[in-house]
Amino acid sequence: MTAAAQSLNIIGLAREVYKGSPTTLCAGCGHNSITNHLIKALYEYGVPPHRLAKMSGIGCSSKTPAYFVDRAHGFNGLHGRMPSAATGAKLANRELMVLGISGDGDTASIGLGQYCHMIRRNVDMTYIVENNGVYGLTKGQFSATADVGSTLKHGGSNAYTTIDVCGLAIELGATFVARSFSGDGKQLVPLLEAAFAHRGTAILDVISPCVTFNDHEGSTKSYAYVKEHDVLVNAPDFIPAGKEIVVDYEPGTVQDVELDDGSHLLLRKLERDYDATDRLGALRTIHESRTRGELVTGLLFVSGDEPDLCERERMPARPLRNFAEGDLRLDRATFAKIAGGA
Amino acid sequence: MGNKAVNDFTIRVATVNGSGSQSSNLVLTNAIFRLGVPVAPKNVFPSNIEGLPTWYDIRATARGYRCRTRTIDLLVALNTATWTQDVASVRSGGAIVHESTYPVAGLTQRDDITYYAVPFTELAKTHVKDGAMRKYLTNMIYVGVLAELLRIPESTIEAALGAQFKSKPKAAAANLEAVRVGSAYAREHLPPLENIAIEPMAGATDGLFFIDGNRAAALGCLMGGCTVSAWYPITPASSLCESFIALCEKYRVDPETGERKYAIVQAEDELAAVGMIIGAGWAGARAMTATSGPGISLMAEYVGYASFAEIPAVIFDVQRVGPSTGLPTRTMQGDLSFTYSLGHGDTKHPVLLPGTVDELYEDGMAALDLAERMQCPVFVLSDLDLGMNSWLTKPFAYPEKPFDRGKILRAEDLSAHPDWGRYRDVDGDGIPYRTLPGTDHPAAGYFTRGTGHDEEAKYSENPEVWQRNLDRLARKHETARTLVPQPLLEETGSAIGILAYGSTHHAVVEARDLLREAGLETDYLRVRALPLAAEVAAFVDRHETVYVVEQNRDGQLFGILRNELLPEQIARLRSLRHYNGVPIDASAIVDPVLESRRELAHAGGARS
Ligand SMILES: Cc1ncc(C[n+]2csc(CCOP(=O)(O)OP(=O)(O)O)c2C)c(N)n1
Ligand code: SF4
Numbered sequence: 001m002t003a004a005a006q007s008l009n010i011i012g013l014a015r016e017v018y019k020g021s022p023t024t025l026c027a028g029c030g031h032n033s034i035t036n037h038l039i040k041a042l043y044e045y046g047v048p049p050h051r052l053a054k055m056s057g058i059g060c061s062s063k064t065p066a067y068f069v070d071r072a073h074g075f076n077g078l079h080g081r082m083p084s085a086a087t088g089a090k091l092a093n094r095e096l097m098v099l100g101i102s103g104d105g106d107t108a109s110i111g112l113g114q115y116c117h118m119i120r121r122n123v124d125m126t127y128i129v130e131n132n133g134v135y136g137l138t139k140g141q142f143s144a145t146a147d148v149g150s151t152l153k154h155g156g157s158n159a160y161t162t163i164d165v166c167g168l169a170i171e172l173g174a175t176f177v178a179r180s181f182s183g184d185g186k187q188l189v190p191l192l193e194a195a196f197a198h199r200g201t202a203i204l205d206v207i208s209p210c211v212t213f214n215d216h217e218g219s220t221k222s223y224a225y226v227k228e229h230d231v232l233v234n235a236p237d238f239i240p241a242g243k244e245i246v247v248d249y250e251p252g253t254v255q256d257v258e259l260d261d262g263s264h265l266l267l268r269k270l271e272r273d274y275d276a277t278d279r280l281g282a283l284r285t286i287h288e289s290r291t292r293g294e295l296v297t298g299l300l301f302v303s304g305d306e307p308d309l310c311e312r313e314r315m316p317a318r319p320l321r322n323f324a325e326g327d328l329r330l331d332r333a334t335f336a337k338i339a340g341g342a
Numbered sequence: 343m344g345n346k347a348v349n350d351f352t353i354r355v356a357t358v359n360g361s362g363s364q365s366s367n368l369v370l371t372n373a374i375f376r377l378g379v380p381v382a383p384k385n386v387f388p389s390n391i392e393g394l395p396t397w398y399d400i401r402a403t404a405r406g407y408r409c410r411t412r413t414i415d416l417l418v419a420l421n422t423a424t425w426t427q428d429v430a431s432v433r434s435g436g437a438i439v440h441e442s443t444y445p446v447a448g449l450t451q452r453d454d455i456t457y458y459a460v461p462f463t464e465l466a467k468t469h470v471k472d473g474a475m476r477k478y479l480t481n482m483i484y485v486g487v488l489a490e491l492l493r494i495p496e497s498t499i500e501a502a503l504g505a506q507f508k509s510k511p512k513a514a515a516a517n518l519e520a521v522r523v524g525s526a527y528a529r530e531h532l533p534p535l536e537n538i539a540i541e542p543m544a545g546a547t548d549g550l551f552f553i554d555g556n557r558a559a560a561l562g563c564l565m566g567g568c569t570v571s572a573w574y575p576i577t578p579a580s581s582l583c584e585s586f587i588a589l590c591e592k593y594r595v596d597p598e599t600g601e602r603k604y605a606i607v608q609a610e611d612e613l614a615a616v617g618m619i620i621g622a623g624w625a626g627a628r629a630m631t632a633t634s635g636p637g638i639s640l641m642a643e644y645v646g647y648a649s650f651a652e653i654p655a656v657i658f659d660v661q662r663v664g665p666s667t668g669l670p671t672r673t674m675q676g677d678l679s680f681t682y683s684l685g686h687g688d689t690k691h692p693v694l695l696p697g698t699v700d701e702l703y704e705d706g707m708a709a710l711d712l713a714e715r716m717q718c719p720v721f722v723l724s725d726l727d728l729g730m731n732s733w734l735t736k737p738f739a740y741p742e743k744p745f746d747r748g749k750i751l752r753a754e755d756l757s758a759h760p761d762w763g764r765y766r767d768v769d770g771d772g773i774p775y776r777t778l779p780g781t782d783h784p785a786a787g788y789f790t791r792g793t794g795h796d797e798e799a800k801y802s803e804n805p806e807v808w809q810r811n812l813d814r815l816a817r818k819h820e821t822a823r824t825l826v827p828q829p830l831l832e833e834t835g836s837a838i839g840i841l842a843y844g845s846t847h848h849a850v851v852e853a854r855d856l857l858r859e860a861g862l863e864t865d866y867l868r869v870r871a872l873p874l875a876a877e878v879a880a881f882v883d884r885h886e887t888v889y890v891v892e893q894n895r896d897g898q899l900f901g902i903l904r905n906e907l908l909p910e911q912i913a914r915l916r917s918l919r920h921y922n923g924v925p926i927d928a929s930a931i932v933d934p935v936l937e938s939r940r941e942l943a944h945a946g947g948a949r950s
């Protein structure tokens with residue numbers, strides 16, 4: 001094998017293809033790291049660029065789809081309203097691989113309604129919340145994911161309870177919920193790939209420090225805070241479909257999660273009893289860790305057998321957008337019966 | 343005591359809603375239709391499930407008028423709460439069939455009308471044994487009374503009942519018995535009706551059928567290839583989506599696999615609904631939503647976005663009376679200027695203005711074509727009168743043309759034009775080319791955004807780029823002028839013109855006949871869409887005075903005309919508005935036009 005051939009992924013594309021325009025975000029912004037991890041995951045997973053639909057709302061985070069996979073179609077929509085457009089795109093063409101990028105303001109404040117209903121419908125897509133606890137783009141106001149008591153850079157402390165987008169998602173019946181940290185590629189990349197493989201809405205809450213407005217002492221979404229308070233419930237390893245699974249962990253400490261496309265997510269258990277298929281247990285873990293001031297990361301919950309929106313709606317495999325006159329119009333006799341001609 | 347009205351009268355049934363009178367009214371309507379007499383039903387109902395006053399007008403009209411009449415000829419009074427006002431609505435020489443316990447005294451005692459007291463409650467008690475059915479069957483008793491008074495043959499009523507209770511022959515039989523109770527009572531106790539009569543006609547209703555506008559629009563969407571729909575329930579638009587669901591369930595499901603060639607989502611609100619259809623339009627499916635004014639308000643941000651990002655979407659606005667909840671079960675043409683420019687910044691959308699159920703069907707298809715051809719949201723403005731009432735119409739035409747999918751570049755096209763630009767005006771009509779996500783070509787992708795962008799869809803804050811793009815969008819809007827449905831003209835060379843749109847049309851038709859009888863010939867232009875076709879200005883040029891008739895307080899079309907016409911053209915316009923929530927009638931046009939003629943003559947006379 002030549003060196004050049006080695007750097008192609010399973011569909012024969014170079015990593016370059018997964019890159020986008022240069023970022024215009026602040027240097028050191030957590031969102032940039034997530035973009036890089038996404039490029040790696042999309043490349044490794046072998047996502048065909050033309051099948052990728054990059055959807056986003058509004059915010060620094062929502063700008064990032066311009067910074068990866070230039071070849072793919074992007075849809076930078078309205079603040080908080082990306083889930084509806086993503087839902088429509090998936091209904092029109094279910095062959096698309098829909099990837100939604102949002103922020104904590106975009107998801108937990110203005111977009112909370114659409115976020116909840118996307119989860120209820122189990123729209124088949126990956127939904128990433130690039131969570132920095134503030135509104136970056138509008139210069140540092142609190143978002144609804146800010147922790148009680150955390151402070152703003154220029155003074156002011158958050159008095160209101162926090163919305164935990166993972167806990168909420170699990171409560172709403174989400175079928176894949178993970179949390180990670182923008183600085184932890186080792187954990188995030190396999191989780192992203194597992195999210196791509198999942199059928200249904202895969203929620204990834206990625207803590208992503210805003211170095212400009214929320215990286216100071218007193219912030220609970222800063223690099224320093226996350227490094228200190230991160231508690232991993234499991235450490236993932238993603239094995240694509242068709243590859244042999246070689247378990248090199250000690251038996252009894254690994255949870256093997258088979259994903260919808262036949263690939264596997266191996267979770268090295270760090271917390272003894274953590275079972276990522278137990279909805280109530282996941283909620284308890286999230287809640288308890290928050291009371292302890294900890295940030296629990298890893299695959300928090302997964303359930304494989306729920307039908308997604310397209311299945312519930314009994315849609316054909318053929319994308320709806322490909323149906324033509326002959327498929328959709330009534331024939332003359334049937335038409336005449338209901339339109340007055342018979 | 344008034345003239346004899348043959349095949350030219352209105353029956354009003356005044357009752358409370360929830361009393362189950364709908365079937366009775368439909369049976370009466372259908373029976374008159376079966377005698378070959380054109381009939382126009384109108385339901386004026388409250389925003390309530392049970393207990394508030396509701397009126398159902400059935401207009402028999404040999405000349406085929408479709409609009410409401412202001413006064414009525416024959417009242418069926420079954421609501422004590424509105425008894426006084428209902429009596430007042432009957433024309434001199436008319437008649438009233440009423441529950442015999444209602445007092446005929448004071449205001450309700452008129453000597454120019456005939457009263458037919460019928461002990462409905464008692465008849466029902468003695469003749470309808472089934473308590474659960476009594477409410478419905480009591481209403482069939484008045485059908486029997488009217489059938490006898492109007493001399494509608496029992497066989498015709500029976501046929502109408504058969505059509506109404508198609509799948510329930512037992513119900514049809516029970517109802518027929520109730521009808522007979524009424525007709526027997528009338529035969530024995532009531533004197534014949536003198537001034538109102540039905541005579542069977544030939545030829546006037548041949549081939550016509552009844553359909554409500556919402557179902558007609560849904561049928562247009564079905565035949566126009568709409569595959570994705572998202573909606574949030576709201577009167578009077580709900581039944582448009584519900585009709586679309588029903589049609590899809592019946593005709594778009596594979597009988598073997600159960601697979602559906604459509605996806606319809608009941609969204610969490612109207613902004614989500616429009617977001618879904620915009621996402622679907624972006625990804626290449628034909629998609630529509632239907633709502634009313636309050637929903638349009640919520641959709642504003644996404645509609646502005648879709649206009650600027652150039653994404654097809656079809657939005658039906660079945661208008662009701664606003665602002666806010668207003669009168670949700672009454673009708674208005676209140677959203678014309680709002681929908682035309684919905685969004686912030688320099689935004690304008692094509693707005694189709696169907697005036698008949700047939701046009702609603704046609705515009706459903708046309709809007710789906712136009713949205714893809716123009717790559718933008720297209721509104722179809724219906725209203726409660728058009729959408730929820732049953733209209734007698736000629737059969738709809740089977741579509742002969744293929745879908746117009748507009749300027750879409752496929753992978754094979756891209757190999758010839760790898761340097762294509764998403765927002766480049768190649769053809770000079772302002773309409774660029776687009777690719778659909780999923781197109782397997784390295785040059786297919788582009789970034790759709792609501793932010794400033796150049797011809798290549800790249801982010802730009804450059805003032806020249808911004809202005810160039812806005813100018814192109816203005817060019818595109820000019821192209822729309824020629825692509826939208828064109829105005830309909832009826833001209834005989836009169837100096838006086840009438841200009842109207844939408845459901846107001848039906849009142850204009852009758853008003854023009856009445857004006858002609860009063861010695862005033864008028865020409866007529868019906869606007870079928872915004873942006874206005876060039877023909878509108880030319881029509882104004884050809885007339886000394888043009889009456890702009892519409893159903894809103896502020897004269898919204900009048901306002902748009904004032905924006906777009908020249909000062910000397912504007913000087914010829916007179917705005918006539920009707921805005922009380924019930925559909926416009928002919929006298930709302932005839933009276934002010936005649937008044938205005940008198941004023942103009944007086945002013946002219948004073949000058950000379
Ligand atoms: C309807 C609407 N309201 C307000 C704004 C202004 N706005 C832009 S981004 C933003 C907050 C973004 O916060 P978040 O989603 O957390 O993204 P971040 O910038 O932090 O990544 C707001 C309020 C807008 N674009 N649209
Ligand atoms: S303001 Fe914050 S969130 Fe926005 S780009 Fe800068 S660091 Fe990132």
Ligand SMILES: [Mg+2]
Nearest residue numbers: 103104132134
């Ligand atoms: Mg944020």
